[in-house]
Amino acid sequence: MWQGVARFARNRMALFGAAVLGCLLLLVVLTPVIYPDNPFKLAGPALQPPGGRFLLGTDTLGRDVAAEIAYGARTSLLIGVGATLAAIVFGAVLGGIAGYYRGRTETVLMRLTEFFQTIPAFIFALLIVAILSPSVSSEIIAIAAVSWPSIARLVRGEFVALGGREFVQACAGLGASDARIILNHMLPNCASSIIAVGSLLIGTAILLEAGLAFLGLGDPNVMSWGLIISAGRAVLRSAWWICTFPGIAILLTVLGINLIGDGLNEALNPRLRER
Amino acid sequence: MRFARYMGYRLVTALPVIFGIIVLNFLLIHLAPGDAASVLAGESGAATPEYMDALRHKFGLDQSLGMQFLTYLSNMAHFNLGYSYRNDADVSGLILERLGPTSLLMLTAFGTAVVLGIILGLVAATGRNSWRDNIISLVSLVAYATPGFWLGLMMIVIFSIGLGWLPTSGFDTVGAGHEGWAEVKDVARHLVMPAVSLALFYLALYARLMRASVLEQTGMDYVTTARAKGQTERRIMTGHVLRNALLPIVTIAGVQAGNLIGGSIVVETVFGWPGIGTLAFNALQSRDLNLLLAIFFMSACLIVVINLAVDVIYVMLDPRMEI
Numbered sequence: 222m223w224q225g226v227a228r229f230a231r232n233r234m235a236l237f238g239a240a241v242l243g244c245l246l247l248l249v250v251l252t253p254v255i256y257p258d259n260p261f262k263l264a265g266p267a268l269q270p271p272g273g274r275f276l277l278g279t280d281t282l283g284r285d286v287a288a289e290i291a292y293g294a295r296t297s298l299l300i301g302v303g304a305t306l307a308a309i310v311f312g313a314v315l316g317g318i319a320g321y322y323r324g325r326t327e328t329v330l331m332r333l334t335e336f337f338q339t340i341p342a343f344i345f346a347l348l349i350v351a352i353l354s355p356s357v358s359s360e361i362i363a364i365a366a367v368s369w370p371s372i373a374r375l376v377r378g379e380f381v382a383l384g385g386r387e388f389v390q391a392c393a394g395l396g397a398s399d400a401r402i403i404l405n406h407m408l409p410n411c412a413s414s415i416i417a418v419g420s421l422l423i424g425t426a427i428l429l430e431a432g433l434a435f436l437g438l439g440d441p442n443v444m445s446w447g448l449i450i451s452a453g454r455a456v457l458r459s460a461w462w463i464c465t466f467p468g469i470a471i472l473l474t475v476l477g478i479n480l481i482g483d484g485l486n487e488a489l490n491p492r493l494r495e496r
Numbered sequence: 497m498r499f500a501r502y503m504g505y506r507l508v509t510a511l512p513v514i515f516g517i518i519v520l521n522f523l524l525i526h527l528a529p530g531d532a533a534s535v536l537a538g539e540s541g542a543a544t545p546e547y548m549d550a551l552r553h554k555f556g557l558d559q560s561l562g563m564q565f566l567t568y569l570s571n572m573a574h575f576n577l578g579y580s581y582r583n584d585a586d587v588s589g590l591i592l593e594r595l596g597p598t599s600l601l602m603l604t605a606f607g608t609a610v611v612l613g614i615i616l617g618l619v620a621a622t623g624r625n626s627w628r629d630n631i632i633s634l635v636s637l638v639a640y641a642t643p644g645f646w647l648g649l650m651m652i653v654i655f656s657i658g659l660g661w662l663p664t665s666g667f668d669t670v671g672a673g674h675e676g677w678a679e680v681k682d683v684a685r686h687l688v689m690p691a692v693s694l695a696l697f698y699l700a701l702y703a704r705l706m707r708a709s710v711l712e713q714t715g716m717d718y719v720t721t722a723r724a725k726g727q728t729e730r731r732i733m734t735g736h737v738l739r740n741a742l743l744p745i746v747t748i749a750g751v752q753a754g755n756l757i758g759g760s761i762v763v764e765t766v767f768g769w770p771g772i773g774t775l776a777f778n779a780l781q782s783r784d785l786n787l788l789l790a791i792f793f794m795s796a797c798l799i800v801v802i803n804l805a806v807d808v809i810y811v812m813l814d815p816r817m818e819i
Contacts, residue, residue, distance in 0.1 A: 341795045343758020440639045468646035475641035
């Protein structure tokens with residue numbers, strides 16, 4: 222584990238990603254202090270350019286773009302992390318069962334996984350949100366619903382490989398229950414791969430969320446980056462800043478998360494690096 | 497002959513996917529709040545009670561769930577995707593007339609992404625850790641994190657509003673009456689920015705994959721053998737490594753084709769490109785779920801076809817493949 226941390230710390234790109242994400246987390250924590258007002262509230266005259274009283278300008282309704290972005294950060298992280306966790310739990314359960322029990326169960330579950338990997342993910346997510354009506358929870362459900370197959374395939378592969386190892390067979394020989402073997406012995410052994418793949422999924426989830434919110438499927442009562450861009454689109458010609466800054470926020474966040482994910486991948490799975 | 501049998505086999509194995517989509521669509525209709533008829537007709541209040549009754553009867557909503565499914569299945573099998581009350585038109589017709597612009601956009605973006613991605617990946621891998629490699633890796637990292645719709649908006653700000661080089665939206669200049677090459681040039685000018693916004697993410701993906709794939713292949717024994725025989729480096733790259741390194745790209749390209757359709761929804765919306773994406777966006781705005789479900793169904797069918805094509809390409813690239 223400490224070796225892994227040391228390897229991660231030697232990776233300059235990963236450290237840069239960690240720094241970006243650290244700043245973002247700091248922003249999320251400090252948001253209620255810096256911008257105590259509701260981000261939907263009027264802050265000043267409409268369409269003020271950046272600089273001056275409002276660092277990043279104001280939007281069509283005179284709301285402070287900087288405050289909107291700060292509150293949007295919370296939404297993006299919440300949905301990104303929430304959807305990824307949901308996908309990991311669901312994917313690990315399905316992949317774990319398939320990889321542990323093998324046989325017909327495995328065939329059926331993996332066919333199902335492949336099916337969900339084949340169908341067009343974004344349209345499926347759109348449909349789910351449209352049907353459940355837009356809200357933070359339906360966005361999390363939709364993004365998790367299109368993200369779990371990669372985790373399921375990963376866990377299944379790891380479980381198949383672990384199944385033949387002596388320590389697993391020893392546990393079975395000692396009479397440990399299936400649940401005990403899976404939860405106490407096999408899952409911890411694939412934790413590092415799950416963390417590495419899961420961290421990359423968060424970036425994808427944030428991009429998906431931005432796309433959904435841009436198309437008007439975000440929670441209308443919660444500020445989010447996609448929502449700001451979709452509202453600013455109409456005045457792109459006269460007020461470029463409304464669309465520009467939230468996009469930069471998305472880019473930096475996803476870039477930071479991807480760099481951390483790459484770093485984790487190399488640090489936790491050094492075998493992959495040598496290959 | 498063996499090839500034909502293989503294709504037949506692949507076609508049959510593709511059928512469960514289509515069937516799965518139909519089942520999924522059916523479940524989604526019944527998951528929606530309210531009567532399925534209101535889903536099929538668009539939001540309640542838009543349709544007359546008579547029309548709703550006709551819909552209920554037509555889709556067998558007055559029958560048991562099992563019968564309903566059979567009716568739905570037979571409708572889908574006949575490509576009877578229903579009627580869009582909002583658009584006052586047949587759903588399959590609506591989709592078909594939008595297929596042209598979307599195909600043009602997707603093929604352009606996909607072709608650009610694959611070709612440029614492969615070239616950039618190759619350049620990066622051959623000069624490992626050189627400045628070229630570092631620049632390509634850095635740009636692809638950034639491109640990998642950029643939302644396509646935002647990139648589109650930024651290009652509009654710079655190239656349309658700022659510099660006035662390219663048109664902001666549409667398929668061609670309305671009322672210009674261009675013909676022949678003038679029309680082709682006009683459409684191409686409109687196509688540039690949507691295609692770039694859609695392609696960039698995939699370009700970055702393929703460049704990264706291609707780089708990794710080439711690096712993996714250059715470590716193989718057959719490369720050492722070729723070098724020992726006195727082959728030139730260029731010949732080793734083009735004659736041996738390239739073909740092997742392409743295999744994983746082809747696989748991933750097939751998988752990613754489905755995401756390309758999703759990406760085109762957002763990009764078409766940004767640029768007002770008159771394709772299936774804009775149709776989906778409008779359907780979303782008016783909560784025309786039936787139209788959305790039909791688009792979902794059609795794109796899934798398209799993906800099945802693309803995956804078949806990928807299999808064919810794979811067999812052609814790799815003669816070792818057992819068919």
